[in-house]
Amino acid sequence: MTDTPEDLLRELRSHERFLLTSHANPDGDAIGSAVGLARILRSLGKGVVIWNRDPTPRVYLSLPGSDRIHHGEEAPASFPDGFDALVALECPTLDRTGLHEQLQNGLPILNIDHHLGNEQYGKVNWVDTSAPSLGEMIHRLARALNVTVDEATATSLYLTLVTDTGNFRFANATSRAFEAAAELVKDGAQPQEVARWLYESQPESAVRLLGEALQTLVVDADGRIATLLLTQEMTQRAGARPGDSEGLIDVPRSIAGVKAVAVVRELGPGKCKVSLRSRGDLDIEKIARAHGGGGHRNAAGFAFDGECEAVRQEVVRQLTEILGS
Amino acid sequence: MTDTPEDLLRELRSHERFLLTSHANPDGDAIGSAVGLARILRSLGKGVVIWNRDPTPRVYLSLPGSDRIHHGEEAPASFPDGFDALVALECPTLDRTGLHEQLQNGLPILNIDHHLGNEQYGKVNWVDTSAPSLGEMIHRLARALNVTVDEATATSLYLTLVTDTGNFRFANATSRAFEAAAELVKDGAQPQEVARWLYESQPESAVRLLGEALQTLVVDADGRIATLLLTQEMTQRAGARPGDSEGLIDVPRSIAGVKAVAVVRELGPGKCKVSLRSRGDLDIEKIARAHGGGGHRNAAGFAFDGECEAVRQEVVRQLTEILGS
Numbered sequence: 001m002t003d004t005p006e007d008l009l010r011e012l013r014s015h016e017r018f019l020l021t022s023h024a025n026p027d028g029d030a031i032g033s034a035v036g037l038a039r040i041l042r043s044l045g046k047g048v049v050i051w052n053r054d055p056t057p058r059v060y061l062s063l064p065g066s067d068r069i070h071h072g073e074e075a076p077a078s079f080p081d082g083f084d085a086l087v088a089l090e091c092p093t094l095d096r097t098g099l100h101e102q103l104q105n106g107l108p109i110l111n112i113d114h115h116l117g118n119e120q121y122g123k124v125n126w127v128d129t130s131a132p133s134l135g136e137m138i139h140r141l142a143r144a145l146n147v148t149v150d151e152a153t154a155t156s157l158y159l160t161l162v163t164d165t166g167n168f169r170f171a172n173a174t175s176r177a178f179e180a181a182a183e184l185v186k187d188g189a190q191p192q193e194v195a196r197w198l199y200e201s202q203p204e205s206a207v208r209l210l211g212e213a214l215q216t217l218v219v220d221a222d223g224r225i226a227t228l229l230l231t232q233e234m235t236q237r238a239g240a241r242p243g244d245s246e247g248l249i250d251v252p253r254s255i256a257g258v259k260a261v262a263v264v265r266e267l268g269p270g271k272c273k274v275s276l277r278s279r280g281d282l283d284i285e286k287i288a289r290a291h292g293g294g295g296h297r298n299a300a301g302f303a304f305d306g307e308c309e310a311v312r313q314e315v316v317r318q319l320t321e322i323l324g325s
Numbered sequence: 326m327t328d329t330p331e332d333l334l335r336e337l338r339s340h341e342r343f344l345l346t347s348h349a350n351p352d353g354d355a356i357g358s359a360v361g362l363a364r365i366l367r368s369l370g371k372g373v374v375i376w377n378r379d380p381t382p383r384v385y386l387s388l389p390g391s392d393r394i395h396h397g398e399e400a401p402a403s404f405p406d407g408f409d410a411l412v413a414l415e416c417p418t419l420d421r422t423g424l425h426e427q428l429q430n431g432l433p434i435l436n437i438d439h440h441l442g443n444e445q446y447g448k449v450n451w452v453d454t455s456a457p458s459l460g461e462m463i464h465r466l467a468r469a470l471n472v473t474v475d476e477a478t479a480t481s482l483y484l485t486l487v488t489d490t491g492n493f494r495f496a497n498a499t500s501r502a503f504e505a506a507a508e509l510v511k512d513g514a515q516p517q518e519v520a521r522w523l524y525e526s527q528p529e530s531a532v533r534l535l536g537e538a539l540q541t542l543v544v545d546a547d548g549r550i551a552t553l554l555l556t557q558e559m560t561q562r563a564g565a566r567p568g569d570s571e572g573l574i575d576v577p578r579s580i581a582g583v584k585a586v587a588v589v590r591e592l593g594p595g596k597c598k599v600s601l602r603s604r605g606d607l608d609i610e611k612i613a614r615a616h617g618g619g620g621h622r623n624a625a626g627f628a629f630d631g632e633c634e635a636v637r638q639e640v641v642r643q644l645t646e647i648l649g650s
Binding site for chain 2: 162166167168169170171173174175176178179181182183185186191192195199200201202203204207208210211213214215217219223226251252253254255256
């Protein structure tokens with residue numbers, strides 16, 4: 001566990017007006033960390049504006065304070081003259097903000113991250129790759145700054161733990177993650193409420209879309225590969241909206257014995273997008289890369305021309321190949 | 326937080342051969358607590374046998390040691406002469422074991438529970454209704470007995486926290502639950518592995534059954550009631566086995582705005598079973614009770630004669646009535 005660096009604390013104490021930003025397509029850790037840090041700095045009397053390129057996903061809008069996040073490629077009115085420092089949250093490189101060009105203006109940059117390969121682009125850089133979420137680092141920062149963590153701040157930071165650890169199911173559900181959760185719950189975070197936002201607030205259309213997609217479930221390679229299709233017709237029938245297919249891939253992934261999962265989504269006539277997931281050592285990113293896509297070892301995606309069913313068969317063939325016998 | 330009572334510790338230290346039992350239809354807390362306590366007592370050189378009336382559900386068989394649990398209405402060979410004391414885990418009354426008559430034999434009973442309304446039927450009774458799981462009490466017991474919690478014991482007790490708090494999503498996901506989880510993970514519990522047993526080991530047929538059931542989703546009463554049907558034809562088409570419909574009711578319950586959920590399962594021609602769930606204050610147990618069934622305020626069930634679709638309509642009518650306008 002790395003201590004909060006003194007130079008970061010000094011920068012935070014000495015400036016008065018902060019611009020906070022995080023990565024494009026912000027996730028729960030990006031949103032919760034920004035809202036939490038904003039509340040912490042405001043409790044010290046500082047001025048804070050959060051600016052992300054992309055809007056806050058619907059699922060996080062229940063978090064108090066998330067409605068105050070400025071988003072878009074246009075800067076907030078007071079930028080840049082109204083600020084003394086820029087805090088970049090969860091960005092291994094500054095261009096992950098998607099606002100790289102707009103942010104080039106000489107403001108000192110405070111870089112706080114927990115990703116491998118952070119490029120240390122800030123005036124101050126605090127990177128702790130063993131942190132379960134960036135919010136857990138912000139929690140430590142609050143203690144180092146001697147700030148009382150109120151209920152709303154605790155909830156923001158608790159949200160980051162839940163989303164980044166997959167609700168305490170991933171390898172980063174460490175004892176440190178649970179210790180931070182214990183303290184945040186003591187400070188007023190409500191696990192039941194956060195769970196309701198994240199897991200019990202699905203649009204009806206998303207549940208209908210899941211029902212449609214499960215009709216196309218095929219399990220191949222002796223139970224090791226599960227695939228689903230998502231055609232435009234199914235999307236229409238379910239009345240589905242953008243975002244409704246998120247998380248859908250986890251359902252075939254939950255089948256015992258399945259090592260690799262693909263969802264083939266029809267984007268238009270003869271155009272598909274393939275999402276892949278794998279378990280353990282199985283590297284499906286190389287399949288995605290070979291098709292001009294990318295991702296990580298266990299989660300990747302790529303575009304592929306063809307009819308859905310033909311694309312599925314080709315993807316199953318390639319997955320079978322890397323699975324071996 | 327209640328301390329482990331001295332008289333319980335004294336009983337555990339002074340006897341050598343323990344019979345552990347828990348309630349009929351054991352859940353994760355019953356199984357994990359028994360396996361964990363057995364390991365703790367064995368590490369003190371004691372002899373321990375676990376005897377439950379019902380078999381361990383498939384989903385918990387990945388837990389090391391769960392295969393050693395004796396089950397059935399027939400006593401283990403060495404019973405009762407081979408034992409000095411009986412430990413009843415998670416049983417508000419002794420008949421919850423389903424082995425009440427068999428266990429009436431004069432052995433001193435050590436009653437460890439976290440339920441409201443425990444009837445204090447033991448020679449020693451340790452009931453802590455604020456404990457997030459019984460396993461969390463067993464964890465405190467281990468510390469009071471000065472036993473080193475090894476990896477397998479930690480995993481057993483961690484399992485009880487995950488199952489009883491709904492993977493840290495229910496109101497009993499307290500700071501104490503998270504503190505215990507932090508310690509158990511330090512002692513070697515693997516959250517990722519437990520999550521794989523519980524959430525990523527579904528039979529393919531269960532996922533297919535979900536797909537079938539979602540085709541029948543109806544949302545009524547301005548989005549406040551969601552219902553599903555499960556006919557025998559659907560069960561056959563999915564190749565479903567007993568237990569495959571477990572957890573299925575949580576999917577319609579995850580829809581935003583839904584206050585009450587019903588799943589109508591066809592048991593035979595003109596015979597149905599209705600499972601109800603509700604959120605918050607909405608008491609659906611009174612509907613179940615009026616039909617000769619039972620349960621709790623937010624989870625209840627009953628049998629109902631009629632064709633599935635007709636039963637659904639009647640249930641929706643009754644739910645609409647208690648929802649008001």
